[in-house]
Amino acid sequence: MNHRGGLALIEQTWLSWMQHRSFFFLLAFGWMVPPLIYLFVWSTAAGGGTIGGLTRGEFVAYYLVLIVVNQLTYAQTNWTVGDLIRDGRLSKLLLYPMSPLYNTLATELAGKVVYMIFAIPITAILALVLRPELHLSAGQVIAFISALGLAWLLRFFWGYWLALLAFWITRADSLLALQDALIFLLAGQVAPVALLPGVLKTAAIALPFRYMAGFPVEVLTGQAAGVDLVTGFALQIGWTAAAIMLYLALWRRGVRHFTAIGG
Amino acid sequence: MLQPLRLIRIFIETSVRNETAYNANFWVGLLNSLLNFGTGLLGVIVLFGQIDAVGGWSFGSTLAVLGVYLTVGAVRDLFISPSLDSLTGMDGEVWVGTFDFTLLRPVDTQFLASVRRWRLFALFDLLLGLDVLAAAVTRLGTTLTAIHLITFLVTLAAGTLTLYAILLAFSGLVFWSPGFLFSWVFDGIFQMARYPVRLYPGALRLLLTWIIPVGVITTIPAQALTGELSPVVLIGSLGFSIALLVGASLLFRGGLRRYASASS
Structure with missing residues (x-):
């Protein structure tokens, strides 16, 4: 594998993305809206009291962290992988002396930087206005960073294997x-997953989706602690491993199956 | 009067022919409609699983807001957005210059730009929206009088007109900045209309009521349905939507005069 070529590609992609910032800022704005709506709805509903043990300030903190986590883990490149396979542009990438995964990673990294340039100042302003309540310990922060990294890996590879179905x-x-x-x-x-009604809550805990965005936030705000924290990490690692294995299996079969027309 | 209607019929027919050429898109459309409907409905159910009422809004009346949101959104997807969206963006008519051909047609340009593309699949969304409205009315437990129904239909029409006016104004801005996707900005803000404006904090509530009045589009018809609407608000919202329509048309026409085609 050619890692230096991969790094050069990442740098080039980032520079070209920064030329079109306003387009990506708009995308980031669009992703921010749904969590923002529920931030307002739940914090208004909580008012002076608590709902499910959470106060108004704690809802604000939960959702502000979620906005940033959601943008960090959202793998928008999964959409383009399918396009590459469908319209045959993948054949060019297959000729490069490195895995096409680098191409996707380059876009992914470039995107994260551009989205953060938009999302972090906005979240900071919202935090100043809405006064979140967040008590942090060093342990929580370390656990959060690991959960966040795993969440990104899981969401990226889960979306990637789904996108690879475009081969068939x-x-x-x-x-x-x-x-x-x-x-x-x-x-x-x-x-927050703890507030979901019966069946939805059970599904949320068992299925991989919570571990792509909500779980790291719960770790940081302290909602996931003790046994919850341990089982959460175990499920997150298990689903991540499953996603990577599915990616590897589908990629090997898919590339052999792949035939591009024209070119 | 007959000619515009005949034109609309022809536009609908060609749109149907274009759409039915792609079979798979039907299933994708169906999936997306059900997802939009399901996530919206579950959002309200989850919220009211924890509380009984918020800011004077019960489960039933919040459901009514969602119903109006889905209904108005369906009308938007039926023809307003498909027609207006072809103006904007990097591959839009104004950027590429093919808007020349739209200008040359012997009908009013605003009319043509607003009704030329139809997506009949949105009628399914309309059905889902009306379903939610019916569920809301049964939940409310109040008997629906004829006056409530009439004021509801009038405010719903005013809301739809307001939505059209805002979308037209946003599309008109394309003549000042051809590449910018104004409709994307609006998409984000319009989502906030899923919930009553009362649920948003002060400054945002003012923004949603007066600056980009998406709150008016959904909250007021829902209030008409629950019988909480005062006559002043009814007349005010009607006048407001007409004023907005006139303003948006003037902006669009002003933009038309700026259009200088694209070089090469």
Whole structure:
């Protein structure tokens, strides 16, 4: 594998993305809106009291962290992988002396930097206005960083294997839309997972989606502690390993199956 | 009067022919509609699983707001957005210069730009929206009088007109800045109309009521349905939507005069 070529590609992609910042700022704005709506709805509903043990300030803190985590783990490149396979541009990438995964990683990293340039100042301003309540310990911060890293890996590879289904199915991108909806419901966007009603809560804990966005936030705000924290990490690591294995298996079969037309 | 209607019929027919050429898109559309409907509904159910009422809004009346949001959104997807969206963006008519051909047609440009593309699949979304509204009415437990129904339909029409006016104004801005995706900004803000404006904090509530009045689009018809609407607000919202429509049309026409085609 050619890692230096990969790094050069990452740098080049980042520079070209910064030329089109306003477009990506708009995308980032769009992703920020759903958690922002539920931030307002839940903090208004909590008022002076508590809901499910959370005060108004704690809801604000939960959702502000979620906005940043969601943008950091959202793998928008998964959408383009399917396009590359469908329209045959993948054949060019296959000729490069490195894995096409680098190409996706380059876009992914470039995107994260551009989105953070937008999301962090906005979240900081919102934090000044809305006065979140957050008590941090060093342990929570360390656990949060590990959970965040795993969440990114999981969301990236989970979306990637879904996108690779484009080798066999023409409209595999609708599965990504389904994934986004499940993340909205089960990954702590519509409500912190602890507040979901019966069946939804059980599904949220068992399925991989909570571990792509909501779980790191719960770790930082201290909602996931003790046994919850340990089982959470175990499930997160398990699902991440499963996603990577699915990616490897589908990639090997898919590339052999792949035939591009023209060129 | 007959000619515009005949034109609309022709536009609908060609749009249907274009859409039915792609079979798979039907299933994708169906999935997206159900996801939009399901996530919206579950959002309200989860919230009211924890509380009984917020800011004077019960489960039933919040459901009514969601119903109006889905209904108005369906009308938007039926023809307003498909038609206006072809103006904007990097591959839009104004950027590429193909807007020349739209200008040359012997009908009013604003009319043509607003009704030329239809997405009949949105009728399914409309059905889902009306379903939610019906569920909201049964939940509310109040008997629906004829007056409530009439004021509801009037405010719903005013809300739809307001939505059209805002979208037209945003599309008109394309003549000042051809590449910028104004409709994306609006998409984000419009999502906030899923919930009553009362649930948002002060400054944002003012923004959603007066600056980009998406709150008016959904909250007021829902209030009409629950019978909480005062006559002043009813007349005010009607006048407001008409004023907005006139303003947006003037902006669009002003923009048209700036259009200088694209070089090469």
